Every structure is written in C-alpha cells, then in structure tokens.
Amino acid sequence: MKIPKICVIEGDGIGKEVIPETVRILKEIGDFEFIYEHAGYECFKRCGDAIPEKTLKTAKECDAILFGAVSTPKLDETERKPYKSPILTLRKELDLYANVRPIHKLDNSDSSNNIDFIIIRENTEGLYSGVEYYDEEKELAISERHISKKGSKRIIKFAFEYAVKHHRKKVSCIHKSNILRITDGLFLNIFNEFKEKYKNEYNIEGNDYLVDATAMYILKSPQMFDVIVTTNLFGDILSDEASGLLGGLGLAPSANIGDNYGLFEPVHGSAPDIAGKGVANPIAAVLSASMMLYYLDMKEKSRLLKDAVKQVLAHKDITPDLGGNLKTKEVSDKIIEELRKIS
Ligand code: ATP
Ligand code: MG
Numbered sequence: 001m002k003i004p005k006i007c008v009i010e011g012d013g014i015g016k017e018v019i020p021e022t023v024r025i026l027k028e029i030g031d032f033e034f035i036y037e038h039a040g041y042e043c044f045k046r047c048g049d050a051i052p053e054k055t056l057k058t059a060k061e062c063d064a065i066l067f068g069a070v071s072t073p074k075l076d077e078t079e080r081k082p083y084k085s086p087i088l089t090l091r092k093e094l095d096l097y098a099n100v101r102p103i104h105k106l107d108n109s110d111s112s113n114n115i116d117f118i119i120i121r122e123n124t125e126g127l128y129s130g131v132e133y134y135d136e137e138k139e140l141a142i143s144e145r146h147i148s149k150k151g152s153k154r155i156i157k158f159a160f161e162y163a164v165k166h167h168r169k170k171v172s173c174i175h176k177s178n179i180l181r182i183t184d185g186l187f188l189n190i191f192n193e194f195k196e197k198y199k200n201e202y203n204i205e206g207n208d209y210l211v212d213a214t215a216m217y218i219l220k221s222p223q224m225f226d227v228i229v230t231t232n233l234f235g236d237i238l239s240d241e242a243s244g245l246l247g248g249l250g251l252a253p254s255a256n257i258g259d260n261y262g263l264f265e266p267v268h269g270s271a272p273d274i275a276g277k278g279v280a281n282p283i284a285a286v287l288s289a290s291m292m293l294y295y296l297d298m299k300e301k302s303r304l305l306k307d308a309v310k311q312v313l314a315h316k317d318i319t320p321d322l323g324g325n326l327k328t329k330e331v332s333d334k335i336i337e338e339l340r341k342i343s
Helices: 015-029 041-047 053-061 075-080 086-093 149-165 183-202 211-220 232-246 283-295 299-314 328-342
Strands: 005-011 033-037 064-069 098-104 116-122 132-135 140-143 170-175 205-210 227-230 253-257 262-266
Touching: 005 015, 005 053, 015 064, 015 283, 015 299, 015 328, 033 053, 053 086, 064 086, 064 283, 086 253, 086 262, 098 149, 098 232, 098 283, 116 149, 116 232, 149 170, 149 183, 149 227, 170 183, 170 211, 170 232, 183 205, 205 211, 211 232, 227 232, 253 283, 262 283, 283 299, 283 328, 299 328
Parallel strands: 005 033, 005 064, 064 262, 116 227, 170 205, 170 227
Antiparallel strands: 098 116, 098 253, 132 140, 253 262
C-alpha cells in the first residue's frame, strides 16, 4: 500500500506541543511520511510571511494536512506588513468548503445518553462572504449574506455523502427560512431535492429545523441529531455551543475538507496562557488525527485511535483542563500504552 504523505504544520503556542505528540502516536499505528512546514505568527516574525508559498505548495502535494494552531498578532506588527491568516488562506487556496465538527462525548459511561453527532458547516460563503461596507449617507452598516446554488449544492451533497460513508442515518438541515426567505429558502429547497434522492437510494432520512430551536435542542436533547448541515454563521455558533457538551476545547477535533484536500486541526487556538508549560491536552489534536485516518481510508486505525483515547479518559489519565494532573507527554504515553494493548 502507498504510504500516505502528511503535511505537518505545528504553528504556534500549544500547537508545537500537541502536534509532535500526535505525530509520535501516529508513528505507533502506521507508516506515514511526515513533511514539516511552517505557518503562523512566529513564522511571520521570522520570515515576514505567515503562510509561505512553500507551505502551500507542500500542502497541495500531500494526502492530508495536520494543523496545530496559530496565534493572531498584535496590531502594530501587522501595520508594517499585512498578516495573512494561515488557516483562512489554506481554506481558500485548497477550497476546503466543508467544516466538520464531531460532537461525540467519549467520556460517557451511560450509553443510553450517548451524545454523538456531526456538525457540517459551509465554510466559504454565507454571512462570512467578506462583503461588508458602511453607507455614509444612510449611516448604515451592511453585511451581505451570500447563499449560492453551487455552494449550497456542494455542502448539502457533502453532508449526505458523509452520512453514507460514516454509516449515519439522518441529515438535518438547519436554517431560518421563515425570515430569510430568499437565502435560506434556496438552501432548504436544495436540501429537499437531495433528501428525496438519499432517502430512495440509501435510506437516509432528511429533516430540517429552525436555527433558534436547534440552539435549544442541542442543550436539551442532543440525542436527536445525527448529521447537521448548515450555513456558515449558524454552523460557527452551533458548533461552539455543541462543543460545550464535550467538556472543553481540549477534547474538540475538527476537519476542513474539500473535493481534493483535507486539513485536520483541533478546534482550540494556540492558548498562550498555558503554552510552554507542557500541560496542554493533546486529545483534541489526536482525535483530529483519527478523523484524518478515516479520510485516508484507514478506518480500522481511526477507530483504534479513538478507542485508545476513550480508555485513557475512562481511566482519568487526563491533563489539568479536565481536572487531572498529567502532562501532555504523559497523556500521549497513556494513549500509546492503550494502543499497544488493543491492537
Ligand atoms: P488564540 O488567539 O490562539 O485562539 P486563545 O487565547 O483564544 O488563543 P484558545 O486556544 O482559543 O486560546 O483557548 C481558550 C482557553 O482554553 C484558554 O484558556 C486555553 O488555555 C484553554 N485551552 C485551549 N486548548 C486547550 C488544550 N488543548 N488544553 C488545555 N487547555 C486548553
Ligand atoms: Mg481562541
């Protein structure tokens, strides 16, 4: 079998602590070629570019990208040279239109209360289309919300295909079409077209909820969700809300996926408050790597890695953010121990 090529971008702060541990764990479970590239604030200070061309080139040549976290610089530094956000640049250059955030509670002993769903958020348009202006005459600030037919079709198709590939049974479209009749009306209409097809061909259910009600359901009855698909802003807010169910940023993985590339990163940032102390929780990064293995069609290894994390959580071998006293490296050692036991 071909050895997968992984572009590793550690970034700043705790990115440089959790990613090396994740790579150490990946080496334990398979053969990979790791190619290291730079991006982020330190890279910007060193070479004047937060995301050098070489990094983009390598990212495009690899089978997947493992990304840590990057810091956002103070304003005065950027006045000299504009700071291009590495993650936004990568999303744009690689057309990573789907943001995927699993909300799976792994440290749950009561399986009847299992929380396990996925939020798939459109990543390129919606209210974050980047068109914003101020009309001096009207004294009115305006932000445009772009919902294209093409953008909606590809994210909704992605969500249904994701459901097929991951053996899920239901896709819920989240919208506000009662008020946003034209934009969310379009999104919902397209969803309903796909819904028919996937019901007939794959027996996957499709339904839809209003976004405000969904915000409440996520807290009250998260078990009702399987796969959620939604537009950019709604997805941004709902996925952060839902990650609150998991027990913190140290446990939340994510993926940014397009038709040709996949980038996998923990949801958290560079966490300057704990950087350098060796106490960052590596699990969000490790679970992102597990998502990467699934994407690379290494489903069994993906599951093993997740199971190892589950065991470590069950034994309370955890970092201070979760109430434990282990260091980053010690948690990784425990994950490796579990992997050796179960594989
Ligand atoms: P950035 O500007 O890079 O996003 P931030 O200050 O917003 O940095 P985040 O990384 O978003 O920091 O984290 C927010 C809070 O959660 C911080 O207090 C941080 O210490 C904590 N945190 C985030 N990730 C982890 C982790 N992996 N382990 C432990 N604590 C974490
Ligand atoms: Mg942050």
